[in-house]
Amino acid sequence: MVCIYSVRKRPLFPPRMDFALTALGIAFSSACLWMGSKMLDGRKADQHDMAFITNHSVTTATLRKLEFRVFRQLGFSVHCLTPLHYLNAYLRASRACPCRTCEYDHPALRHMVMYLLCLARLPSSLMDERPSLVVAAALYLARATLGIEDCQTPAYPYKYWSRTLQYYTKYFVSDLRRSVLRIYNYQLQAGCIRAAPFEKYKVESCLQVSLIPARCLEDLEFSHMDYCSDGL
């Protein structure tokens, strides 16, 4: 007989239901990852591998059943926009410079944005945000972390954002503020909570972008936005 207890004291929750939902989350996430790999990867993940990563608590037949369940729940419309659809265009807009003198592609910018996008997947508060807003916020935070400033004259009010980025992303800095701060929290805490993206992006091939120290909160230029009554 197996007894399962929660770390947190929530005695009103039946343990069986908690266990059911925990296993349901693992099973559904495995099915979703399998679906994504089948749709986008050239070499798709094997269903036996997907069953193996759950330590065979989910069988392959259950995985296929859950896949059909997800398809039926979503009405067979599983294609959706992800932040990576906007990444190349926004990076190109970030590299553009009207004076053409400081126009260069920062070697760590793409890795940093990818790292911040993976961190942006962790908080549940960014579940409902637009993917273009998420990638624009990650790009702003990456430019602030790497110190990439705009050299345009007359100067843009915010040094880590430019008119070209504002034109092509259609976002002002005030639109990005909430999302940037949410990603910034996880950038500060990533090493503390041992997040998996932190472990991936601290290797040499990714230029160790996760080890680059984050900026102070005052450097993000959000301190004067006092008119927002959202409590931040």
Place this chain on the structure above:
Amino acid sequence: MCHRFCSAQFCYAEFPPVVTGSSAVPMPSSTNDRVELVDIAHKRGPEPLPSSPSDSHGCKRPHTDSAPVQQGPLVTSSGSSSHKLNMLSDEESGELPAGVVNIFPTHNDQSRCCCPTQPQRTTLASCDVAQVFVSQYIAENLAYLQEREQREFLSESPTPNRASKTSSAQSTLSSFTPTSREDEIASKLVDCVSPPPGEVSEAQYFPINTGATKAAFLEKCAKSLPKQPWVTAQMRTKLVCWLFEVTMDYSISDEAFHLAISILDRVLRSGVTAAQYQAKPDCNWEADFFCVRTRELQALGWYVFTL
């Protein structure tokens, strides 16, 4: 004028946009699709006023019914037109506002290319750049509106939940109603850490890796998600971390990972719970998931032991 007063919100609030005669005339959308697309692009432009109401997520979107803005710097009586953020452009004539670099060069626009060393784009040569961005915006907007409609429909429709039949579970569910928990997490965690200056090392950069700080951080995440009274933000975070480790081990691409997370969020947002799953006659929950494994449960924060 200092930079504090140069933000677009202040400028638009101080000086309302000037409506020109040519752009203010509504074009018939049924006759020409291109006119409709560009018109939507114009509607996205101006920043809302600081006192404008925000949507449910808190992010202030531009007004959809606002008037188009005149091209070029606005002429005002105070003479501060040089600091206006002129983000709109006449995309029909290919004009970009001042200070904006064209990042998509075409055949006729080689001189304004920002990347002269890169090869010329031939796939999008016949396609208008503005239309590409507008179509992306429309596709994104459609998905957003559909999700919003689905969310409102699901919130209005009574979802049968087996766990809510009991009184104790009902009281627990009502006490765990999610209200602005993201704001609390975002507001309370901002001032936790400031990175130390100097040499960068992992042990030096993360000196707060103590049990108390970590527990305090995880405690703030221990609130249930909307439409998922049994799933907390902490559980979802661990789930996403575990999925990311799987993508690292099995060399699954980042695109597949982001698509999987999007699908998983949509499934969680649609309100699938264990009770609903168990209530389906064709899905026998106990026969499917009764095989108990300990590693993933311990990874998700449970103590498992056998008697």
